[in-house]
Amino acid sequence: MRRETAYKLAGRRHSHRGTQVTGLQKRREIRFRSFPEGQAQRALNALAALPGIQVEFAPRPDGVVVHYSVVDYSLELLEEALLKAGFFLESSLYNKLVRAVVYYCEETQRHNLLSPERLLKQSNEVYIQVYGHHLHGDHDETPLELREYK
Numbered sequence: 117m118r119r120e121t122a123y124k125l126a127g128r129r130h131s132h133r134g135t136q137v138t139g140l141q142k143r144r145e146i147r148f149r150s151f152p153e154g155q156a157q158r159a160l161n162a163l164a165a166l167p168g169i170q171v172e173f174a175p176r177p178d179g180v181v182v183h184y185s186v187v188d189y190s191l192e193l194l195e196e197a198l199l200k201a202g203f204f205l206e207s208s209l210y211n212k213l214v215r216a217v218v219y220y221c222e223e224t225q226r227h228n229l230l231s232p233e234r235l236l237k238q239s240n241e242v243y244i245q246v247y248g249h250h251l252h253g254d255h256d257e258t259p260l261e262l263r264e265y266k
Contacts, residue, residue, distance in 0.1 A: 139225070144191050144218065146198070147179040147206040155203055156180050162201060163194065178206070187229065190222045191215070 148155040156173065160180050163171045170183040182194060195205060195215070205211070256263070 140185050140187055141183065142186055142191070142222070143181060143183050145174050145176075145179050145181050146191075146195065147174070147176065147211060149204040149206055150178055152204070159198060159203055162198070169194075186222055186225055190219070190226065192219045192222070 146159065148159065156178055160171050160173065163169055163180065163182060166189075168185060168188050172181050172183075173179075174181045182191075184194070192215075199205065
């Protein structure tokens with residue numbers, strides 16, 4: 117049986133609309149190389165033009181802080197867009213490790229948001245309903261009085 121069929125038979129919801137999901141708003145710092153100068157200002161202007169994103173200068177002069185919803189954007193998408201636009205991101209080992217962890221966490225969170233709710237306690241009821249609706253060869257046509265041993 118397909119997973120979607122089991123969810124429908126158990127009456128589970130397939131949409132997370134209307135539910136409170138926490139942790140969707142992200143605050144990330146994007147750091148740029150010190151050369152060429154002015155990258156942070158140009159990135160701030162470019163990212164501020166996107167809908168649903170708030171951008172501000174970071175405490176460091178070569179970075180910006182981005183606020184976004186993980187439903188709409190991810191850090192990986194934003195940084196790829198900046199790279200394609202000609203920006204140079206800081207490429208120290210520490211920043212590469214932080215980026216890899218953030219990319220993985222956000223991708224996992226986005227995947228989990230798109231998947232339907234899990235069946236936890238009523239999974240056996242689904243199989244009982246399916247068994248009752250399908251024809252199977254377990255029916256004994258012998259009359260009841262002949263089945264009893266006397």
